[in-house]
Amino acid sequence: MTGGELNIATIRDNRRPGRFVRALIGAVVGYAGVSLLFRVAGPALPSPIAPDAIVALGVACIYLLMGLFVGLGTLLPKAGAKVLNVADAEELRDERKLLVMSAICSILLGVALLALALAGAGGGVLSPTGALAITGGALLLSTVAYWWGGRGQDEYRRLVNAETSQVALFLSFILFGGWAVLAQLGYATMFTPLGFLSGMLGLVLLAAFWIIFRRGMIVQD
Amino acid sequence: MENRVKDFREEQGWSQGELARRLGVSRQTVNAVETDKYDPSLPLALRMAKLFAVPVTALFLDHWEPNA
Numbered sequence: 027m028t029g030g031e032l033n034i035a036t037i038r039d040n041r042r043p044g045r046f047v048r049a050l051i052g053a054v055v056g057y058a059g060v061s062l063l064f065r066v067a068g069p070a071l072p073s074p075i076a077p078d079a080i081v082a083l084g085v086a087c088i089y090l091l092m093g094l095f096v097g098l099g100t101l102l103p104k105a106g107a108k109v110l111n112v113a114d115a116e117e118l119r120d121e122r123k124l125l126v127m128s129a130i131c132s133i134l135l136g137v138a139l140l141a142l143a144l145a146g147a148g149g150g151v152l153s154p155t156g157a158l159a160i161t162g163g164a165l166l167l168s169t170v171a172y173w174w175g176g177r178g179q180d181e182y183r184r185l186v187n188a189e190t191s192q193v194a195l196f197l198s199f200i201l202f203g204g205w206a207v208l209a210q211l212g213y214a215t216m217f218t219p220l221g222f223l224s225g226m227l228g229l230v231l232l233a234a235f236w237i238i239f240r241r242g243m244i245v246q247d
Numbered sequence: 248m249e250n251r252v253k254d255f256r257e258e259q260g261w262s263q264g265e266l267a268r269r270l271g272v273s274r275q276t277v278n279a280v281e282t283d284k285y286d287p288s289l290p291l292a293l294r295m296a297k298l299f300a301v302p303v304t305a306l307f308l309d310h311w312e313p314n315a
Contacts, residue, residue: 116264120264241285
């Protein structure tokens with residue numbers, strides 16, 4: 027294997043769908059996933075469905091799908107390399123431990139948010155105790171998963187994570203801080219706890235994508 | 248920072264993955280260094296120099312000059 031052929035930024039695999047096709051597939055799968063989740067979980071929610079529950083279901087779905095795609099793609103690297111943001115199957119094999127950890131944490135966060143949405147503000151399909159147990163368990167398991175798979179992160183990945191956290195915090199401050207100001211002055215209704223949690227998780231995703239884009243980590247076709 | 252990591256890597260006939268394995272970092276890190284998107288830490292830069300058996304200044308090019 028020669029040195030020049032595996033530049034992540036320039037490799038072209040003609041068997042890999044183009045970027046637009048991959049984005050389209052992602053959009054279709056995302057839409058289908060959210061629709062399915064609403065079809066399954068929607069009837070369990072108090073009617074009419076509160077806006078914060080809609081947001082929570084949407085964000086939970088994104089995390090669940092993300093975790094499933096990354097997890098399955100990592101376990102099946104040849105297939106995963108065609109749809110995930112990696113250069114080739116070898117990269118998935120090299121980063122297996124980290125990606126599996128990431129997938130587990132994503133799924134657990136999605137499950138936790140889903141449980142909170144189903145529990146509802148005043149009690150829903152899921153009891154508050156049940157939702158608390160699921161959320162607590164999910165946080166505990168994701169901590170264990172991070173300890174198992176995240177310890178070996180190298181300096182670049184630690185930097186990217188730190189930048190993501192920084193941007194997410196800044197966005198949260200702007201969005202929720204600004205919202206709180208408006209609520210304090212009577213211009214808006216204060217956001218709910220579920221809305222806050224969903225928003226935070228959504229902003230973390232947004233920050234992650236922004237940093238990945240800014241650092242040129244999107245795999246070129 | 249402008250660097251010649253890719254040149255030295257290709258001289259050895261190594262892929263980015265191979266260099267990453269030898270350095271104990273991810274392939275993304277090697278790629279980010281080679282494409283000037285990331286300046287490595289001092290320990291990593293020193294490891295790179297040791298691996299290629301060259302001075303750090305041969306790997307990483309800095310055109311800064313002190314004011315007189």
